[in-house]
Amino acid sequence: MQLKTKTPDRSRAQKNQIQAHDSTPCDFTALMEPVARELLGDPNAELTKGDNLRFGTHGSMAVDIEAGRWFSHEEDVGGGVLDLLAHELNLSTRAEQLRWLESNGFKERTDAKAKSRIVETYDYADEDGTLLFQAVRMEPKSFRQRRPDGNGWKWSVKGVRQVPYRLPDLLANQDAPVFVVEGEKDADRLAKLGLLATCNAGGAGKWTNAHSEPLANRRVIVLPDSDVAGRDHAEKVRASLEAVGAQVRVVALAGLPEKGDVSDWLDSDGSKEALLELLKSRDYDLPVPAGDVATAPALAPAGDEDGEKQAQSDKIVGFVQAYHELFHDVNDVAYARSRDTGEVRPLSSKAFRHWLTAAFYKQEEKAVRDQSLREARMTLEGLAMQEQRTVFVRVAKANKEYWLDLGMAGNSKAVKIRPGHWEVVEHPGDIMFCRSESAQPLPEPTHGGSIDGLWNIANIPPQSRLLVVAWLVECLRIDTPYPVVELLGEQGSGKSGTQSALRQLVDPNAADLRGVPKSAEDLFVSGGVNHTISMENVSHLPAQLQDALCVVATGGGFARRKLYSDSEETVITLKRPVILNGIAAAVTQQDLVSRTITVELPVIQSAQTKDSLEEAFESNRPGIIGALLDITAKALEYLPEMSLPAAERPRLVEFAYLGMAVAKAMGEDPAKFMEQFNVARQDGLERTLDASPVATAVRDWAEIHPGEVRDHPAKYWLTLLEDYKPRGCESWPRSAKGLGDAMRRAAPALRQLGIECQCLGKIGGAVKWRVGMASKRNSWDPSPASPEVLADEHGEQDIRTSRTSYQRVSLGAEDAEVF
Numbered sequence: 001m002q003l004k005t006k007t008p009d010r011s012r013a014q015k016n017q018i019q020a021h022d023s024t025p026c027d028f029t030a031l032m033e034p035v036a037r038e039l040l041g042d043p044n045a046e047l048t049k050g051d052n053l054r055f056g057t058h059g060s061m062a063v064d065i066e067a068g069r070w071f072s073h074e075e076d077v078g079g080g081v082l083d084l085l086a087h088e089l090n091l092s093t094r095a096e097q098l099r100w101l102e103s104n105g106f107k108e109r110t111d112a113k114a115k116s117r118i119v120e121t122y123d124y125a126d127e128d129g130t131l132l133f134q135a136v137r138m139e140p141k142s143f144r145q146r147r148p149d150g151n152g153w154k155w156s157v158k159g160v161r162q163v164p165y166r167l168p169d170l171l172a173n174q175d176a177p178v179f180v181v182e183g184e185k186d187a188d189r190l191a192k193l194g195l196l197a198t199c200n201a202g203g204a205g206k207w208t209n210a211h212s213e214p215l216a217n218r219r220v221i222v223l224p225d226s227d228v229a230g231r232d233h234a235e236k237v238r239a240s241l242e243a244v245g246a247q248v249r250v251v252a253l254a255g256l257p258e259k260g261d262v263s264d265w266l267d268s269d270g271s272k273e274a275l276l277e278l279l280k281s282r283d284y285d286l287p288v289p290a291g292d293v294a295t296a297p298a299l300a301p302a303g304d305e306d307g308e309k310q311a312q313s314d315k316i317v318g319f320v321q322a323y324h325e326l327f328h329d330v331n332d333v334a335y336a337r338s339r340d341t342g343e344v345r346p347l348s349s350k351a352f353r354h355w356l357t358a359a360f361y362k363q364e365e366k367a368v369r370d371q372s373l374r375e376a377r378m379t380l381e382g383l384a385m386q387e388q389r390t391v392f393v394r395v396a397k398a399n400k401e402y403w404l405d406l407g408m409a410g411n412s413k414a415v416k417i418r419p420g421h422w423e424v425v426e427h428p429g430d431i432m433f434c435r436s437e438s439a440q441p442l443p444e445p446t447h448g449g450s451i452d453g454l455w456n457i458a459n460i461p462p463q464s465r466l467l468v469v470a471w472l473v474e475c476l477r478i479d480t481p482y483p484v485v486e487l488l489g490e491q492g493s494g495k496s497g498t499q500s501a502l503r504q505l506v507d508p509n510a511a512d513l514r515g516v517p518k519s520a521e522d523l524f525v526s527g528g529v530n531h532t533i534s535m536e537n538v539s540h541l542p543a544q545l546q547d548a549l550c551v552v553a554t555g556g557g558f559a560r561r562k563l564y565s566d567s568e569e570t571v572i573t574l575k576r577p578v579i580l581n582g583i584a585a586a587v588t589q590q591d592l593v594s595r596t597i598t599v600e601l602p603v604i605q606s607a608q609t610k611d612s613l614e615e616a617f618e619s620n621r622p623g624i625i626g627a628l629l630d631i632t633a634k635a636l637e638y639l640p641e642m643s644l645p646a647a648e649r650p651r652l653v654e655f656a657y658l659g660m661a662v663a664k665a666m667g668e669d670p671a672k673f674m675e676q677f678n679v680a681r682q683d684g685l686e687r688t689l690d691a692s693p694v695a696t697a698v699r700d701w702a703e704i705h706p707g708e709v710r711d712h713p714a715k716y717w718l719t720l721l722e723d724y725k726p727r728g729c730e731s732w733p734r735s736a737k738g739l740g741d742a743m744r745r746a747a748p749a750l751r752q753l754g755i756e757c758q759c760l761g762k763i764g765g766a767v768k769w770r771v772g773m774a775s776k777r778n779s780w781d782p783s784p785a786s787p788e789v790l791a792d793e794h795g796e797q798d799i800r801t802s803r804t805s806y807q808r809v810s811l812g813a814e815d816a817e818v819f
Contacts (some may be wrong), residue, residue: 029068032063035081035084047059072087091552104156119138126166143203178196179222180221186795192535210238212243217240222237227259230261247313249287257726288422321383324336343435346383351437389432393435397479403416417636419636438510449630457613459701464599472505481655485597487599492607506577523549527576532578535581549592555575587684632814639658642657643657693727698755702772712768714737717739717771755772
């Protein structure tokens with residue numbers, strides 16, 4: 001069926017152009033279908049019949065393939081191929097229309113002087129050898145690309161996958177080095193010599209990351225053309241290949257004329273042998289651009305009569321495996337453990353890199369190149385992911401024995417501690433200790449020392465020394481929550497010196513005292529590589545940081561998005577002892593206060609020079625550490641004997657039991673430790689109440705109304721307690737909800753004073769609170785600090801954990817907690 005056509009309004013000149021075109025020998029009728037598909041997309045399959053193609057949802061655009069005409073029923077216009085270009089692309093002149101046909105491969109270009117003809121084609125195939133497209137060399141010299149289209153060709157490769165030239169050959173010879181040149185002719189010349197060569201279609205500047213992917217982790221030599229464009233192209237190729245782990249050299253061929261290429265060099269008496277000989281020297285390597293110091297190792301192409309040289313990165317991997325065991329920890333950090341010394345180092349650490357570069361040079365008499373080191377590290381990390389082991393920092397536990405890493409360079413000496421005995425062991429077996437770059441060694445401890453030498457430099461008052469020694473012993477365990485130690489005192493009380501001396505007994509560091517971390521993330525990062533978190537001159541701790549300290553002391557994790565990744569996380573899990581000092585109390589949140597031991601340091605009356613104190617302490621340190629280990633071993637032996645009535649068990653019940661055992665190991669009554677511990681807890685209680693204006697108001701109201709217990713909505717209490725608000729208070733809650741939150745935080749501390757402060761839930765449309773002085777003081781039955789230890793067989797848990805809150809009334813005053 002012939003379609004009627006109506007040509008759009010045109011000028012007389014344009015009509016004459018169309019008539020002139022129609023009289024040309026070029027067959028535009030045959031171009032109607034491919035041009036229509038290019039401009040209009042795929043036809044409507046349901047409405048198309050035979051040679052009558054229909055386009056659009058309703059088939060309003062009709063194309064008659066046999067007649068080479070189109071017609072739009074919607075606009076009532078139509079015409080031939082050039083009319084379609086004018087209608088769809090607004091190309092108003094015949095010259096523009098013909099240029100479009102030529103540039104898109106529908107019509108061969110015409111030249112007044114010479115007609116182009118194909119002189120060579122280069123096939124680009126995928127991994128299976130299936131042809132994707134061709135690069136076509138024309139005469140006069142020009143290059144075009146085309147792709148298979150049915151039984152013919154389409155002179156456009158838009159949307160076609162880009163691959164390197166001779167891809168099947170590249171994949172079939174994975175171990176051979178690859179030469180990258182600038183054109184297909186050069187690649188074929190090298191291939192005829194038995195070398196593996198490739199390039200990209202389109203010439204200089206057209207290399208993409210897609211071309212680099214098949215060459216990941218391969219050895220590559222780039223041979224640039226001898227001009228600016230060629231060298232720029234070579235650097236682009238180098239950067240793209242190095243990003244996928246390839247080892248890359250850019251080599252300028254000797255004696256190459258300006259604008260010369262590989263073929264020119266081969267035509268000038270160049271040969272395979274000459275090329276391989278040239279590659280043995282670095283004299284013709286083009287330097288890496290400024291800002292990138294990577295240098296690839298020497299490469300030996302396939303066919304080298306001496307055999308293919310092993311890449312330096314492969315040598316590094318084999319060298320490391322010969323001397324180290326590879327594994328990773330629970331946080332997926334890769335480690336290497338020396339088979340000789342037992343030292344454990346992260347693969348990413350400076351310590352490991354320094355060892356590797358020095359040891360490799362000593363054996364191979366060759367420096368480790370940065371690019372080789374980076375690639376080898378990628379392989380080593382992959383190998384390390386095959387086995388997981390537990391990695392410890394300074395302190396460990398295995399088979400009911402505790403271990404303390406001495407941190408000495410060149411060996412893995414550690415102290416093994418078990419009930420009643422301790423000893424220094426040369427190799428701790430399967431215990432993996434990792435040492436941070438700032439970690440310092442402990443002196444080898446000696447038997448028969450005394451802990452008394454500690455008090456010459458640590459200004460701890462006698463009434464708190466049992467607490468401090470118990471905390472030091474607790475630092476040697478990893479299976480229980482840690483109490484936080486806060487040293488307070490005015491200027492001249494030796495806070496920093498005391499804290500530094502305490503840390504040097506268990507976890508010495510290049511920076512024993514540090515400032516307050518800026519964020520919870522910084523806190524976890526510091527704790528991830530150090531056994532003890534030590535902060536000095538603390539004047540204020542933000543609420544978020546106090547929450548993080550609770551997690552660190554009892555054990556927990558921190559996660560954040562991995563750098564340059566959208567879906568991966570970096571996770572740090574740890575449990576660490578914490579010690580800090582300041583003039584005024586910085587720990588104010590009830591949750592952290594209940595885990596904190598506060599020690600008030602007196603002002604030093606007879607000051608001594610710092611140098612003399614530190615010198616004496618250093619000489620006595622092996623004996624002091626030995627005495628601490630004596631106390632620890634004895635305390636572990638006595639520990640199973642320790643117990644407390646259910647009503648007297650504090651939140652840090654594990655620490656309380658240990659402290660009682662420490663007291664007995666030091667020849668003291670275990671009750672003496674509990675007296676010191678309860679005093680410290682009472683100080684924390686008072687601090688919590690003083691820090692909360694709501695707690696102060698509730699306590700004042702309850703003391704004025706002894707024996708009274710009232711149930712009222714939070715809004716009523718907000719109005720009532722307004723009269724008891726501390727003078728000058730600026731942080732008083734402004735809403736009933738705010739008051740309820742403050743009362744909930746203060747409830748555990750108030751309960752210890754016998755003041756009931758309990759939320760009854762929503763009753764009659766309002767949240768009610770019960771407040772008042774109980775007729776009998778409530779004993780504090782707090783939750784354990786860890787899930788493994790319960791207050792008693794039937795007791796529910798206190799409000800300060802995620803378990804159910806339950807209040808138990810004591811049977812008598814004798815059961816009440818004593819402060």
